[in-house]
Structure formats: C-alpha cells, structure tokens
Amino acid sequence: MADYNMHILVCGGTGxxxxxxELIKSNFKTRLNEFGLSDEIQVIMTGCFGFCEKGPxxxxxxxxxxxxxxxxxxVFEIVEEHVxxxxxVERLLYKDPESKEHIVDTKGMDFYKKQIRIALRNCGFINPxxxxxxxxRDGYAALGTCLxxxxxxxxxxxxxxxxxxxxxxxxxPTGLKWELTRKSVSDQKYVVCNADEGDPxxxxxxxxxxxxxxxxxxxxxxxxxxxxxxxxxxxxxxxxPLAIERLKIAINQAREYGLLGNDILGTGFSFDxxxxxxxxxxxxxxxxxxxxxxxxxxxxxxxxxxxPAEKGYNGKPTNVNxxxxxxxxxxxxxxxxEWFASIGTANSKxxxxxxxxxxxNNVGLIEVxxxxxxxxxxxxxGGGIKDGREFKAVQTGGPSGGCLTKSFLDTPIDYDNxxxxxxxxxxxxxxxxxxxxxxxxxxxxxxxFTLDESCGKCTPCRIGNKRLYEILEKxxxxxxxxxxxxxxxxxxxxxxxxxxxxxxxxxPNPVLSTxxxxxxxxxxxxxxxxxxxxxxxxxxxxxxxxxxxxGCTLCFRNCPVGAISGEKRASHYIDQSLCxxxxxxxxxxxxxxxxxx
Amino acid sequence: MNKIKSLADLKKLxxxxxxxxxxxxxxxxxxxLIQIKVSMAxxxxxxxxxxxMSHFIEELDHQGIxxxxxxxxxxxxxxxxxxxxxxxxxxxxxxxxxVNKAKxxxxxxKHVKLNEMVDGIIPVNYSSxxx
Ligand SMILES: Cc1cc2nc3c(=O)[nH]c(=O)nc-3n(C[C@H](O)[C@H](O)[C@H](O)COP(=O)(O)O)c2cc1C
Ligand code: SF4
Numbered sequence: 001m002a003d004y005n006m007h008i009l010v011c012g013g014t015g016x017x018x019x020x021x022e023l024i025k026s027n028f029k030t031r032l033n034e035f036g037l038s039d040e041i042q043v044i045m046t047g048c049f050g051f052c053e054k055g056p057x058x059x060x061x062x063x064x065x066x067x068x069x070x071x072x073x074x075v076f077e078i079v080e081e082h083v084x085x086x087x088x089v090e091r092l093l094y095k096d097p098e099s100k101e102h103i104v105d106t107k108g109m110d111f112y113k114k115q116i117r118i119a120l121r122n123c124g125f126i127n128p129x130x131x132x133x134x135x136x137r138d139g140y141a142a143l144g145t146c147l148x149x150x151x152x153x154x155x156x157x158x159x160x161x162x163x164x165x166x167x168x169x170x171x172x173p174t175g176l177k178w179e180l181t182r183k184s185v186s187d188q189k190y191v192v193c194n195a196d197e198g199d200p201x202x203x204x205x206x207x208x209x210x211x212x213x214x215x216x217x218x219x220x221x222x223x224x225x226x227x228x229x230x231x232x233x234x235x236x237x238x239x240x241p242l243a244i245e246r247l248k249i250a251i252n253q254a255r256e257y258g259l260l261g262n263d264i265l266g267t268g269f270s271f272d273x274x275x276x277x278x279x280x281x282x283x284x285x286x287x288x289x290x291x292x293x294x295x296x297x298x299x300x301x302x303x304x305x306x307x308p309a310e311k312g313y314n315g316k317p318t319n320v321n322x323x324x325x326x327x328x329x330x331x332x333x334x335x336x337x338e339w340f341a342s343i344g345t346a347n348s349k350x351x352x353x354x355x356x357x358x359x360x361n362n363v364g365l366i367e368v369x370x371x372x373x374x375x376x377x378x379x380x381x382g383g384g385i386k387d388g389r390e391f392k393a394v395q396t397g398g399p400s401g402g403c404l405t406k407s408f409l410d411t412p413i414d415y416d417n418x419x420x421x422x423x424x425x426x427x428x429x430x431x432x433x434x435x436x437x438x439x440x441x442x443x444x445x446x447x448x449f450t451l452d453e454s455c456g457k458c459t460p461c462r463i464g465n466k467r468l469y470e471i472l473e474k475x476x477x478x479x480x481x482x483x484x485x486x487x488x489x490x491x492x493x494x495x496x497x498x499x500x501x502x503x504x505x506x507x508p509n510p511v512l513s514t515x516x517x518x519x520x521x522x523x524x525x526x527x528x529x530x531x532x533x534x535x536x537x538x539x540x541x542x543x544x545x546x547x548x549x550x551g552c553t554l555c556f557r558n559c560p561v562g563a564i565s566g567e568k569r570a571s572h573y574i575d576q577s578l579c580x581x582x583x584x585x586x587x588x589x590x591x592x593x594x595x596x597x
Numbered sequence: 598m599n600k601i602k603s604l605a606d607l608k609k610l611x612x613x614x615x616x617x618x619x620x621x622x623x624x625x626x627x628x629x630l631i632q633i634k635v636s637m638a639x640x641x642x643x644x645x646x647x648x649x650m651s652h653f654i655e656e657l658d659h660q661g662i663x664x665x666x667x668x669x670x671x672x673x674x675x676x677x678x679x680x681x682x683x684x685x686x687x688x689x690x691x692x693x694x695x696v697n698k699a700k701x702x703x704x705x706x707k708h709v710k711l712n713e714m715v716d717g718i719i720p721v722n723y724s725s726x727x728x
Contacts, residue, residue, distance in 0.1 A: 004712075004713065004714075007714060009718065009720070011720075012716070012717075042713060042714060044714045044715065044716055044718060045716040045717070045718075046716070046717070046718040046719065046720055047674070047677050047694045047695075047717065047718065047719035047720065048719075048720075049720045049722065059720070114722070114723075115722060115723030115724065116723065116724055116725075116726070117723055117724070117725040117726065118726055120671075120673070120725075121725050121726050122670070123638075123669075123670035123671050123672070123673075124634075124636055124669050124670050124671055124672030124673065124682070125669060125670075125725065126669060126670075127634075127667045127668055127669055128668075128669065128670050129668070132610070132614045133614070135607070135610055135611050135614055136611060136614035136615050136617075138611070139611075140607060141607065141608070141611065144604040144607045144608075145604065147604070148603075148604045149604075203639070203640070206638075206639060207638055207640075207670060207671040208670075210637075210638040210639060210670050210671065211638060211669065211670015211671050212670060240639075242638070242639050242642065243639075256598050256600075257598055257600060257601050258600025258601045258602065259601065265601060265602065265603050265604055265606075265607060266602050266603045331726060335726070361676070362674070362676050363675050363676040364673045364674050364675040364676055365671055365673040365675060366673060366723075367673075367723065381722065
C-alpha cells in the first residue's frame with residue numbers, strides 16, 4: 001500500500017482548466033519527480049472548488065493550505081518552499097476579503113460557511129432506506145422529546161420563535177399556521193405535506209424525499225401532535241417514482257419501529273401517514289386545488305377564505321406545509337429556536353435550498369443561509385457563468401417570479417428583498433441567464449407554461465394569459481408595435497387583480513419584471529426589429545458574403561423554400577421576401593459565407 | 598424489530614447505532630471496513646449511478662475485497678453525477694464525481710487497494726449541522 005504523506009489537489013473545474021490548471025498539475029509532477037518525491041507526494045486533479053473568481057486553486061493536504069490564483073510558474077516556488085522547506089507561500093494564500101489577512105487553513109475560510117445544510121442535513125449522508133441511520137443522526141428524537149416533554153403550545157411557540165416561514169413559495173410563518181389550525185375546533189384534523197413541486201426546473205423537494213424521507217414523516221407527526229391531528233397525507237406527483245418508493249419504505253419502517261401508528265413511544269399519541277398521488281399539474285400545488293384533488297374532485301382552486309386551517313380536506317381543519325418546511329422542523333426542536341433564528345436576516349430565518357440551473361458551471365442543489373448574495377451563489381458556489389460568458393440575470397420564483405439583474409448581485413437574498421426587487425423566493429428554482437438569452441423569449445417561455453397549466457376556471461387567467469402570450473409571440477416574430485408594450489402592462493395588471501388563485505395572480509410577473517428591467521430589449525424588438533441576444537429567429541437577417549461565397553451551390557440546394565439563387569462558381573443571394581430564417585444555409589455553408597445579423 | 602416503547606428506548610437505540618457508525622468511521626484498519634456511498638437520487642440514477650453501484654459491488658465481490666457499498670441521497674453536485682463518497686477508516690471521506698464504470702474500476706484499483714487518491718475528487722463545499 002502506497003503511503004503518501006502529502007497530497008496536492010489541483011482544481012480541474014471548467015474555470016480553472018481554462019486558466020492552465022492542467023499545466024499546473026504536470027509542472028507539479030515534473031518538479032516532484034526531479035526531487036525524487038513522486039512516491040511520497042501525490043498530485044491529483046479535482047472537480048470544481050466553486051471558488052472560480054480566485055482560480056486556479058491548489059490545495060495541499062494534510063495541512064489544508066489553500067492557494068489561489070496559482071500560475072504554472074508558481075509551482076516551483078510551492079514545491080521548493082512549501083513541500084521541501086515546509087514554509088507556506090504567503091503571497092498565494094487566500095486573503096480574507098474583510099480582514100485582509102491571509103488564511104492558512106481552509107477551515108477558517110468563510111467560503112465553507114456559504115452553504116449550511118439543515119434541510120439537506122442527511123441527504124447524501126445516510127442511506128434513506130434504513131431508518132436506523134436516521135435514528136443515529138438524532139432522528140425521531142425531536143418527536144420523542146415533543147411527545148414526552150413539551151406541550152403542543154410550547155412546540156408551536158418554539159416554531160414561532162424560530163422565525164421559520166413556509167418554503168413552498170408564499171413564506172407564511174409556519175408557527176402561526178400551526179396555531180391557527182390548532183385553534184380550529186373539530187373532531188378530525190389533517191396534516192398535509194405538499195410534495196407537488198411543479199415549478200419547471202425545481203427538484204429540492206424531490207431530493208429531500210429521496211435522500212431523507214424520515215425527516216418529513218417525523219415533522220408531520222410533530223405537526224399532528226401540535227394541531228391535534230392523527231392523520232397525515234403526503235400529496236406527491238406520480239412522476240416522482242423514486243421519491244414515492246423511498247417514502248413508502250420509510251413509512252413502513254417507521255410503523256415497524258412504532259414511530260408511526262398507535263400509541264407512539266408509549267405516550268398515547270397516535271399518528272399515521274398515507275400517500276396521495278397527483279397527476280403532475282402545476283395548479284395542484286396550490287393548496288385548495290391540492291385538497292380538492294385529494295378528495296377525488298377536479299384539481300381546481302377555490303376562493304380563500306375559508307383557509308385550509310378552517311375548512312380543508314373533507315371539510316376538516318387541515319395544515320398544509322411544504323416538504324422543505326417540514327424538513328426544518330426536527331432540527332429546530334433539537335437545536336432550539338434561538339439557534340435557528342441566529343441564521344439568516346431579520347425577517348427570513350434559516351436556510352433555503354435552491355436548484356441552481358441554466359448557464360452556470362456547477363449546476364446543482366445548494367442550501368444557503370438567507371441573506372447570502374446572488375454574487376456569492378453564482379461565483380463562489382456556482383462556479384461562474386458557463387463558457388466565460390457574461391451574466392445577465394437570474395430567474396427566481398419560476399412562472400410566478402421574475403428576474404434579478406446585475407444591479408441585484410449584491411442584494412442579500414430573503415423573502416422581502418426578492419419581492420422588493422420584483423421577483424419572489426418561490427419554491428427555489430434559480431435559473432441563470434447569460435447575454436445570449438433574450439428576455440422577451442424568457443417571458444414567453446414562462447407564459448407558455450402558465451397557459452398549459454392554467455385550470456381554466458376563471459376568465460382573466462384562461463383568456464388573459466392567452467392574449468398576453470399572443471402579444472409576446474407577435475413581438476418575438478418581429479410584428480410588435482410600441483403600443484404593444486403598454487398593452488402588456490395593462491393586461492398584466494388586470495390579470496393580476498382579477499384572477500381567482502395564486503397561479504393567475506402571479507402569472508404576469510415574468511412579463512412585468514422583464515419589462516421593468518429590460519425595457520430596451522423589448523423596445524429594440526418592436527422599433528428596430530432586432531433581438532440583441534440573437535435568440536429570436538424570426539428577427540434574424542441572413543445574407544451571403546460575396547467575397548467568401550465560392551458558389552458551391554450547397555445552400556441553394558438545401559434551402560427549403562427556394563429563397564437562394566445564383567450561378568455555379570459565382571456568388572449567391574438570398575431573397576429576403578422568401579427567406580423563412582430557418583438557418584439551414586448557415587448550418588450548411590462550409591466557407592462561413594452566410595452572415596447573421 | 599420490536600416497537601420502540603419509550604423515549605428512553607429510542608435514545609438507547611440511537612446510542613447503539615451511533616457507536617456502530619463511530620466504529621466504522623474511527624476504528625483501525627484491521628477491524629473496520631472501507632465504505633463507499635453512491636449518490637442514488639433521480640439525478641444520479643439518470644446519469645448511471647445504478648450501473649456504477651452494481652459495478653462496485655460485483656467487482657469488489659469478484660476480487661474478494663470487503664467494502665461496504667451503500668446508497669445515499671443527493672449530494673448536490675448534479676453537474677458531476679454519478680457521485681460517490683469513499684471513506685477509508687480513520688481518514689477524511691473523499692467525494693468523486695463523474696464515476697462511470699471505468700472510473701469505478703480505477704478507484705477500486707488505486708484508492709481502495711492502494712490508498713492512492715485518483716483524479717476527479719470533488720471538494721466538499723458546505724458544512725452540515727453537527728449533531
Ligand atoms: C399555482 C401555485 C402552485 C403552487 N405549487 C406549490 C408546490 O408545488 N409546492 C408547495 O409546497 N407549495 C406550492 N404552492 C403554495 C401552496 O399553495 C401553499 O402555500 C404551501 O404548500 C404552504 O406550505 P408552506 O407554508 O410550508 O410553504 C403553490 C401555490 C400556487 C398558487
Ligand atoms: S387563476 Fe388560473 S389556475 Fe387559478 S383558478 Fe383561475 S383559471 Fe384556474
């Protein structure tokens with residue numbers, strides 16, 4: 001067995017690779033070889049450290065030294081100074097941005113504090129199909145403590161003090177919701193877990209259910225104890241087969257261990273959980289529609305009040321919470337409300353899980369404390385924008401949310417700041433856009449989703465959104481007029497004001513937010529018929545560069561509408577009145593003679 | 598499994614399980630085993646985590662090496678699926694990304710058998726609440 005006494009880790013993430021980290025690695029190898037050290041020290045290329053602004057990164061183990069912005073030439077100094085003489089190379093050490101001091105050990109870097117896993121604490125750590133692993137990590141201890149030592153009112157007090165707010169989108173204070181449901185008088189009450197997760201691109205809830213299903217079951221039982229319910233229902237979309245499978249296994253194991261069922265832990269409290277399947281409609285994530293769907297009725301929303309806390313499932317008081325909201329509960333009980341409230345901002349406590357997607361290097365699932373900035377998420381965790389392109393905006397809140405532009409890169413992210421910025425927290429989809437994304441097309445994309453998902457019960461949402469979509473379509477096809485921009489605004493505000501449920505009330509947000517932040521882009525679509533991002537096909541103009549064209553006739557033969565003419569071995573021409581902007585000529589030309597404007 | 602009857606029983610079970618895990622994590626080489634966790638959430642499975650996991654199981658079995666191979670949930674590094682975490686007793690866990698069959702083989706040959714890390718380590722960039 002080789003016994004290396006030192007490891008040199010060189011970052012091989014996209015960003016660092018672009019700045020010669022391969023060469024850094026091979027320089028290390030050569031240099032160590034020259035000193036005859038290759039048997040004692042191993043050089044390894046790693047995935048992205050997520051610290052790309054300061055790349056290339058080199059980390060040395062076991063002493064946890066973190067070098068930033070290392071060049072291939074620096075390797076010699078690191079080998080001679082650090083490896084051989086044991087003296088750290090000061091100038092390459094990471095500098096704390098605030099104290100300006102060099103940080104010697106990575107554990108002292110606040111970079112490691114950027115992600116804190118509370119809701120995801122067990123995901124990727126325990127085997128989700130083994131209840132004992134969950135129990136070993138404090139699992140069901142919170143439930144046990146609540147049932148044996150704390151009164152329901154005290155538990156509710158704790159949840160209120162923790163400042164936990166709903167993670168399903170609305171951000172309603174969870175403790176308050178529990179209190180309201182507790183106060184409703186009835187012979188039967190229900191706890192419902194909303195695992196519908198319909199936002200395009202979101203998969204936080206799925207990951208929690210797949211990685212740590214017991215945390216949700218435990219929290220539901222605690223909720224049942226608080227509000228006085230003995231029955232819990234998980235509403236989950238049938239498109240999540242693995243999450244369903246793991247949840248079923250978890251429910252059965254919890255029953256087997258006596259942690260669900262009658263007389264839990266000998267306390268006289270009984271609680272059981274069942275699964276209800278949804279067909280995967282976005283509107284069924286709305287709590288009233290969700291309840292109707294569970295009752296076997298059409299998944300359509302109804303007017304609130306009555307709120308589910310008064311009249312929910314089967315007309316009985318029902319407490320609906322999101323998966324991630326529940327996953328936070330056991331930790332709050334175990335570690336205390338004060339601990340939880342110490343993380344985050346004034347009115348948004350704890351962490352939020354985001355599904356980071358789009359034009360970003362490290363696509364993935366992250367859990368960050370409330371109050372973190374977009375810049376930290378994108379550049380320190382996400383590894384920066386793909387292909388070194390320019391950051392344009394981040395879409396949060398899915399079809400109900402909006403875009404955050406460059407000017408919000410340093411805004412602390414919490415419920416209130418996002419709303420003030422014209423977007424919303426939503427359930428946690430975070431889609432990063434770069435300069436090749438057209439904002440009109442983005443608005444159109446979300447509206448198309450809304451159109452598909454609207455239940456059609458009320459007119460403003462059903463017909464209004466269709467008209468809104470048609471206007472956007474007109475604009476992206478180059479037929480828009482300046483007046484259309486005002487129309488978009490007017491129609492949007494009517495839809496917002498008059499729709500019945502949250503889906504309709506928020507559906508124009510992507511349009512309004514892009515209009516606010518990217519008015520120029522809309523304007524150039526309607527006045528000069530140009531799409532700056534080059535995404536709106538219909539607005540492109542194809543022409544042939546007479547100097548480059550060799551007259552090979554390839555484009556002429558491939559154009560589906562016969563818009564190209566020209567003699568063999570002579571320059572060709574595109575008849576603009578016939579061109580349908582399909583782009584075939586551009587793709588086919590071997591001489592780069594087709595120009596797009 | 599008998600039903601757990603009280604909070605005290607639950608705590609007893611918790612201590613038992615914890616010491617089992619501790620033993621696995623801290624114990625010395627002769628007594629304890631290397632552990633490999635494969636991230637098996639939808640994203641991992643879609644990128645081939647199942648094949649990776651069965652390759653680990655079959656190959657280690659074939660070579661007669663005793664390693665605990667288990668599954669776990671999403672580690673969050675979706676861009677680098679399939680991901681695995683390898684723990685040599687007494688050492689820090691190491692996460693590898695893009696572990697296809699070939700990489701799995703390399704990990705077995707080098708890291709499991711020789712305690713030599715190989716390329717493709719994903720640096721852990723978050724802290725989890727400690728219990
Ligand atoms: C159109 C629409 C879709 C929704 N989809 C979801 C969803 O997928 N998951 C979810 O938890 N909440 C969703 N909600 C919010 C729920 O109505 C409800 O507020 C939430 O489940 C309450 O839980 P919380 O307080 O823990 O966030 C949606 C709301 C609307 C209006
Ligand atoms: S706003 Fe839309 S989704 Fe909501 S009830 Fe009306 S038609 Fe249905």
